[in-house]
Amino acid sequence: MASTFRAVRGNRNSQLFFAGLLLSTIGTWVQFTAIAIVVDRLTGKATAIGILTALQFAPMLFFGAWGGAVSDRLDRRKMAIATQSxxxxxxxxxxxLDFAGALSVGAIYVLTLALGLINALDNPARRGFVTELVPEHQIxxxxSLNTAVMTGARIFGPALAAILIDQVGLATQWLFTANALSFAAIIGSLVLLDPSRLHPPPRVARGGTPVRDGLRYVRRTPILWATFIVFTVVSTFGFDYNVVLPRIANEVWNDEAWFGWTLTAISVGSLLGSLATASRDRVSLRWMAGMGAILGVAQLGLAWAPSGFVAIGVGPIMGLGAAGFVAAMNSITQQECPPDMRGRILALTAVAFLGSYPIGGPLTGLVADTVGLPWSLAYGAVISLVAVGGLVWWALGRHPDDSRFEVLRTLLGSSTAVAPSTSERP
Incomplete structure (x- = not known):
């Protein structure tokens, strides 16, 4: 536990930031759950939630890399204050709009697109700022703790929304109001930080080709190139369960409240996966591949869960793999890139993860409405497992002097395998 939380131990800036981020993100997940329920009530179609997802994340796909370039040039703290506002x-x-009775599906789509445009700037600035809170060896x-906070908030946000809507009968407009007020926590924490104790990287000069420079760096760094390809594939097809869970909760588990409870169960595992990754001094490909495999297998189980009770049993396992996989990717990219390029590399990671939703979200919704709800989860799980298998096989190919199967036994932890040299170990 001491190694897991070393980034916040004795660091007032980190403590303030992560506390504010947690409270604000809980509000964000309350709103996300309420919006999904409202759209499902208005349309009754998984495709509609898929479109909602596409609108939220399409700006990240098209503009996220440039948002990262901007964050490498500006003061990330001030930039995050502006975007959070x-x-x-x-x-x-x-x-x-909800209080006025004017919250239509069209209005939700427009405001969701606005959310996506703001996030294209906020995501790289806020995530890049996390690396300024600590010295180099604690990045x-x-x-990983940032991932833990973001995913841990889902334990409380969806559950809180489910309780307030289903048990208390609270109208959704009050949940949206609560989210608006929750931003005071993250904005306040950013204002109260001590700038003299930050570790800002050198700012990138204006001009040049910052986005292309970042892309070239990824392409020329084998471990980054391989992980980015696999991460993009898994993100596109393995993380779209939010699109279909509202429909599954209604049609298969017979109660829309199971949507919030299942998200909460997944988030419990997500917190554990993020914290487990945070405890590691360095994150390896073996860890990332293992987490991806857990995600794929557990998602297959969730696809055919016969009841909400079974779903919340499978959910933590799936969350463990999902968050561990994402946290591993974030850590590996920061281990492998220079300080003045962190904003751009983080932005490219966000493009791969969040920017893939405009493709995977509508496709998953279409599979749900035309093929069947279970297959809308299962097809992504299978693709994810194949991609993770490809990552493992690529890692084995980095050791031409050893048998691939001997290296595979090393990756799986066998003491009898011949270990590759330290400089070549994935």
Whole structure:
């Protein structure tokens, strides 16, 4: 536990930031759950939630890399304060429209697109700022703890929304209002930080080709290139369960409240996966591949869960693999890139993860509406397992002097295998 939380131990800046981020992200997940329920009530179609997902993340796909370039040039703290303030205004607008009875599907789509545009700037700035909170040797821990906070908030956010809507009968506009107010936590924490104790990287000069420079760096670094390809494939097809869970909760488990509870169960595992990754001094390909395999297998189980009770039993295992996989990717990228390029590499990671939703989200919704709800989860799980298998096989190919199967036994932890040299170990 001491190694897991070393990035916040004795560091007031980290403590303030992560506390504010946790409270604000809980509000974000409350709103996300409420919006999904509202759209499902209005349309009754998984495709509609897929479109919602596409609108939220399409800006990241098209503009996220440039957002990372901007964050490498500007003061990330000030940039995050500005973007978080804009997100608060977006949430308040949804609340006002809902109070006025004017929150239609069209209005939700427009405001969701606005959310995506703001996030294209906020995501690389806020995530890049995390690396400024700690010295160089604690960056992997800080990045993984950031993932833990983001995923841990899902334990409380969806469950809180489910309780307030299903048990208390609270109208959705109050949940949107709560989210708007929750941004005060993250904005306040950013304002109260001590700038003299930050570790800012050198700012990138204006001009040049910052985005192409970042892409070239990834392409020329084998471990980054391989992990980015696999991460993009898994992100596109293995993380779209939010699109179909509202429909599954209604049609298979017979109660829309199971949507919130299942997200909460997944988030419990996500917190564990993120914290487990944060405890490691360096994150290896073996860890990333193992987490990806857990995600794929557990998602197959969730696809055919016959009841909500079974779903919340499988959910933590799936969350463990999902968050561990994402946290591993974030840590590996920060281990392998220079400080002045972290914003761009983090942005490219966000493009691969969040920017893939406009492709995977609608496709998953289409599979659900035309083929069947179980297959909308199962097809992504199978693709994810194949991609993770390809990552393992690529890692084995980095050791031409050893038998692939001997290296595979090393990756799986066998003491009798011939270990590759330290400089070549994935």
């Amino acid at each position: 804009m997100l608060a205004v977006q949430a308040a607008t949804i609340a006002v 992997a821990s800080a990045v």
